[in-house]
Structures are given as C-alpha cells and as structure tokens.
Amino acid sequence: MTESLAASLLQQAVELHQQGRLEPAQALYRQVLELDPHRVDALHLLGVIARQQGDAAGAIDLISRALAVDSTQAPPHCNLGVALLDAGRADDALASHERALALNPSYALAWSNRGNALRRLKRLEEALESYQRALQIQPQYAEAHCNRAIVLQDMGRYLDALGAAEDALHIKDRNPDAWLARGNALHCLRYLPEAVESFDRAIHLRPDWAEAYVAQGMSLHRLGEFGAAVDSYDQALKHRPDYALAYYHRGNALRSLDRREEASAAYRAALAHGDNPETIAFALASVGEGETPAALPDDYVRSLFDQYANHFDQHLTEVLGYKTPAVLDALIRHVAPSSELATVDLGCGTGLCGPYLRAYSQRLYGVDLSQPMLDKAAARAVYDDLACTDLLTYLNQRPVAWDLAVAADVFVYIGDLAPVFSAVHAALRPGGRFCFSVEAGDGADYVLRPTNRYAHSLDYLRRLAAEAGFQILATQAMEARQENGAPIAAHALLLCK
Template sequence: MSDPNLLLIESARVLIDQGQLTEAADVLNKARAQIPNDPRVYMMAGVMSEKAGNVAGAFQLMRTGLELAPNWAPGIVVLAQLQARQGQLAEAKENAATALQLDAESGMVRDGAIDVAHHMMDVNLAVSLLQDGLKLQPTNAKWRLLLANDLSHLERYDEALALWDGLIAESPHDEKALTGRMHTLLAAGRLNEAAAMTATLLALDPANAVYAYYDARAKGQTPTHQPAELNRKLFDTAAHIFDQQLVQGLRYQLPEQIARKLVALHPDKKIRLLDLGCGTGLLGARLGKLDGRLDGVDVSPKMLEQASRLKLYDSLKEADLHDTLRQAEAESYDVIAALEVCVYVGDLTEAVPAAWRVLAPGGRLIFSCEIGPEDGPDLFLNPTTERYVHKRSHVEGVCRAAGFSVDSENTVLRYQKGQPVHGFVITAQKIA
C-alpha cells in the first residue's frame, strides 16, 4: 500500500536539518492537506518549531501527534529527544525506554534512545543500548563508531581500539575512524601509535591544522594554542545542548558568579563589556541588559545562533580571541571577560597584553583557568580532557608583566564524572 506522505515527511526532515524552515513548513502543509491527521506531520512540525525557538509550540505539536497515535514508538522517542534537549531528563529517559519496549528492533527508535542517553551524559546507558543494538545489527557502522567513542570515554581503551580497527579495516580512509583511533591512543598514552595515525591523517590532508596539532601532541609536544577549527567543530556540534550539559550536567556556575561580581562593581551597569568565547550567552543572560555595550565573540557560529536568541548582545561576531583583541580599538572596553576559554586558548602571553591595550584605564580583565600544580610546568595539556591546565603563579606573573594589578581566587569550575574540577579566576585591573 502506497504512502503518499512518506516522501514529503522525509523532505521536510532534510529541510529542517538544513535550517530551511519556511520551505519545510510548506512541505508539511502539503502533507497535512493529503492526510489531515497524520501524526508524523505533527511530530515533524514540533521539531521545526523547536528549531525556530518555539519550544512550547514544539511540545504542544508533538503531544497532539501522540494523541493521534499513543503507542507509536518513533513518535514517543522523538518527544523523548525534545525533552532531553530541554532538560526534562527523567521524562526523556522514561519515554525512550517506553519506545524501545514498543519497538526494540527499530533502528530509528534505538538511535533516539541512544541520543537521549548522550544528552543525559549517561555513557554507561549509551554503551548498553549500543551493544544491544549491535546484536541485532552487527555491521551498523554508525553504532560501532559511537560505541568506540563511548568506550574510550570510559577509559576502556582496548575495547574501543578493537572497534576502531574493525572500522578502519573496512574503510582504510575513513577519517572519522582514523581520528577516533588517534584520540583513543592519545588518551591511553600510546604516543608512538598515535603518531602513526596522525601521519596517516596528514597524508590524506597535509594542510589540516587540526591534524598538525594532534601530530605535535603525539610527538610529546605541548602546542601553545589549539586551532580555531578544532574548537569550532567541537562547539558547533554541542551548541543545541550546551547550556543543559554545562549548567545542569556539569554544574557550571561561573557566569552566575562573575555576573554577581560585575553588578557589585558596576551597579548601574554602565559598562562596555567584551565577552570573549561568549558561547550561548550564559554571562549575558545572567547580567541582563547593560546600560552601555555588550559584545560577544566566539569561534562557533552555532553557539552564536543560540546567543542571538537572548536579544541581549549589541553585537555577536564569529572570530578568534587573538584576532579580536588585535583588531579592537585601544581603550574601547571597561571589562573583558573570558570564562572557560583559556582551557582552549593555551598560552596567554600574547592575549593578556593585548587585552591591556583594549581596556580603558581602570578596566578589568576577568578570566578563568584550570589550575595546575605549582611544581609542574607553566602550561600543560591534559590528554584525557584535551584542555589546558595553567600554573597560577605563572598566569599572575603574565598579568603583572603586562601592567595589571592582580587579584585571584580559587574556585570549582565544574564537575567532571562527579568530581570537582579545580581552577582559579583572575581579576586583572589596568592601573588608571
């Protein structure tokens, strides 16, 4: 029996993924005209509404769709994914489990349940779902790749490498598998084998700055900076769930803490603030509208899309931190904030003096770093987290050498695997 709406639903899905929401709406209207009570139309319209920023409308549309088909497993798991993205984790987990009970053999349903597990940051659950799925579809390359990544995250390196080896044997030039194997080897400290992988990747793409960065790491070097391309990809991928994962999952409170500090220093909010690495606008959301200027900069366009929805920033620009500071006018800001940015920037000997030039007399540079031991190197790259760790005394010295007076305090930046990640916040004031 033919399905007159199938092609339209699939076309709408592709258009939504591409951000062509007006075109997707036209296609869904055609589908609804053909089958007025097709639950798939409502579910897809819900996905589209969320993409447009209308979360309440998305929930309403999806629930209408499920009223038409209460036991439709694909619809239930789509609702679960929406709930997970919006932080309703208990409800999402329950609905994902229900969908799997209704149709455990559906690849689409299992994909959705795996996605929910990842949103919940429950890697063990994701591994269980993937392993069960591979019993049904042993050759599913997507699931094998996800499982390899998750096993590596759990430090089950040998199991992860066995999966990477199988994927690469089937497709020797698969850059996702080659890169995944490289990451696992780096995390396991097997640098010589990782160097062989980076050599293979550079042979495929010699001008790739990300591969060159990992090649240096595999050779035991500590690159002074991470390439912008690496962070752009990382944060573009995470943008739609960033706030939920960081604030709820990792208990990240730094924007709230710094916003309180800034309001105490400037109760009238008459400041010109440059938010470097602004991400989704967490600092701006905590500050509210300024009686001055709030400019946000980030390397990730997807993160900037999220920040733009707040309608609090006077400007949002896709740019690298160093380029921004080099190009900004002298004495053009009262505050420069860089929260959870230096862990990706690395060496600060260029950025700190550049910030001094951009700040007005009396202005403040406020930034956070992950703390390293005082008897260790000035700069260290953690191979497991792939984040830079800074020695506090060295960072304070860089600030003083640039002409700042320095105040610093220890803090917990966030929680990783349930354990606190310790850091410090520098408030460096340009002496008037």
C-alpha cells in the first residue's frame, strides 16, 4: 500500500514539475520521502527543484543523497554537476559530468554541461570539443549551439560565434541566451545597430536581465548614444542594484556626456560594490579626482585590444586617420639607419609599424599584451618573433639586445614613463635609437584624459631623456589621430643612447 501511494505521488509530482509548477511538485516529492526516505527519484528531483530555485547547496545535498542510494544512473550525476558549477566548484562539476558520460556516452546534455565546466576552468578548446560532441549526438540541440557560441566568443572567434548563435536561433528563436550571444558577437564585429537590436530581443524574452541591459548599453556607447546608454545601465541597476559593472559603465557614459560629478558617483558606487580598486582609481583620475595612476592596468589594456583586434587597422586608418607609423618611419630614416638593425616593436599591436621597420631590420621582434593583436601581426609575416607580455618584463630580460626600439601610440596607456625609459636604455646597444610617439600635454608631466589616454608634456620627455642617458636627435609635432572630427596633437621623438 505504501509503495503504491509513493509511486502515485511521485508520478503526480513529476507531472507538476514538468509543467513548471515547482512548489506543489516540491511538496509532493517531500510526501514521497516521508513514505520512503531513500526514494532515489524523489531525492534527485527535489534536488533539481532546489537548484531551479537558486539553492545550489540544497541541490548538492539532495542529489548526493540520491547517488549514495544508487549511483548507476547518469542524470543525477549530470544534475549534480550543474549544481556544483553553480556553487563555483568547477573541478567537481567536471568530474560529475564525466561520471555521467561514463554511464551513458550518448548523453548530449552531459557533453554540453561538461563543456560549461571546462569553459569555467578556461580550458576553451576542450570545452568547444565537448559542445561539438553534444551536437554530433543531437544536431538540433539549440542550447549546445548557444554554448558553443559563448566559448567561441571567449576565444575571440567572433564571426564563428555569430554563426553558432544563429544556428541556435534557427532551431529555437525564443532563446534569450542565444540572442545575447549573437549581440555580443555583433558588438565585437562592430555591427553595433544590429547588436543593439539583438540585445533588445534578449531583453524582450527576459525583461529583468541586467547583463543584457549592460551589453546593450556598451553598444549604444560605442555608437555615441551616451544618453541611451545611461538609460540601459539604469535598467540594469533597477533589476540588480549591486551590479558593479553597470555602475562602472554608467560612469563611462556620464563622463562622455561631461557629467563628471555623476560619473564620479557612479565609479564610487562600482567600487563600493566590489569593482577593482585599480580600475576605479584610473576612472576617477580621468574625471579629475584623486592621484593620477602611473599606468592603466594591464588587464584593462589587454581586454580593450583583445576585442579591438579584428577591426583595429581599418578603424585606425580609415576612421581615425592614423598616420603615426609613417611619421616615425620618416624620423628614423632621417638618421640614415643601416639595413642590419636588431629592432623591437614595443606594443606592436597588429603590426602596423612592421612593414616600415622591416626595411632596415635584420631582426624584427614585436611584443604586446594582446594575443589576438599578435595573431594579426603574425599574419603580416614581417616579424621574426612575437611575444605576449608586458613591455618592462620583456625589456628587462634582454639587456643590450637592440639597435632600435620603437613605440607607436603605446605611451598613451602609460603615465609615468621613467621605468620605461630606463628599461629601453638598458636594452639598447651603445648608439641605439629609441623612437616613439605621445599625445601632447602641457603643464603637468602627464595627465589622464577623459578618453582614458595619457598625454605627456615635451618638457617632461626632455627631462626623462636626460636622466635616462639619452640624447634627443629629433622632435616633431604631429596629429596622432582624429577624435570626434578634431585632430589630437601629438609629439614624435627620436632619441639616441
């Protein structure tokens, strides 16, 4: 009698659960467990509901109890893995999904969830392979296509990410995660109006989604629609008042509107809700508060250029009228370099200087913080070696190695140039040349502008050169680029050790 009642209650609970009626299903699962405390299905599915309600710890406890009774079924292992990932235990989550797959190698859901754990562990190639295994088993699995789009985005393969997101949407167009993934890919490919529209679709399907509002705000900001961007960030904060990233980007939009006091308040709110103090320090400095940081954080610069790599050259040359490599080349040629130089291109980016420098370099090396930028530089086939690291580390490991060091539009991300000048001097051979550009400042040695770029005074550069042991061979006033249709004044300098 007890067994038949428990079975009947369990069947009713499962039906309610499948209809999304979690609380009555939960109540019935508990009644089943009162009749049979070791009922595996009731323990497992009660754990699934706990996870659906945001109680990862409760889910882990209940599903683990189910597995203690019977560990031979794949679904509880898979659902335990999802709950463990929710709890931040990615290694344990991976192990659970692999136990599920050992029991059922054709379990597409477990392959996809295994990919999620691998992605959290930054094992992106393995995560991609896991999603592909899921799709081999179940080609119409929209969530696996979407997860694949997310990991391709993480890998900087934005066009592939766009294709994977659209594959997901062709199968299931009411998929907010896929619309968000599509929007993120379009944003990075600079199809900004289309990105905004994609984020709109995600928000329509999930109106309280703070992350989607922030993503939309970032695209609006890039379009120059700063007021609309602020509105998006406000919506994000309405739904998630402790969202540090929304406060930070709201501050950036307010700064672009020259509403500096409000920008400062937004940055301070971001800090209060856990944002990186180093990031906030330079954000506050850009609106005139606090001490000017010596340099922008490496993580900020790396992230900026990782996303910028695919369209960097076109944006600089066609939109911003960027001519710095040609100006530096003319300065270097003015002192008649030989064709046998050992040259290092500091902050080489996509290698825009490379073709110029190759003409007088027997060896040409490049260094940059961003691997996607270096991948573009490698495609030019003009560098002998490329390294992904910071400038000081690279230079300090190579004393007296170079005849020529070049830094085109690099020092806009570094305020205090004294350590760089010292490191370059030590890395150059006697008589070696150092050619670089800066945005032109006046008065203070260096200032951080609202563009998050440093400007340096010529007097400061002359003083640093003398202190480091350089002789100034030439200086030239120039226009670095266009900003909102106006030229940005800059200096190019050529020094000699």
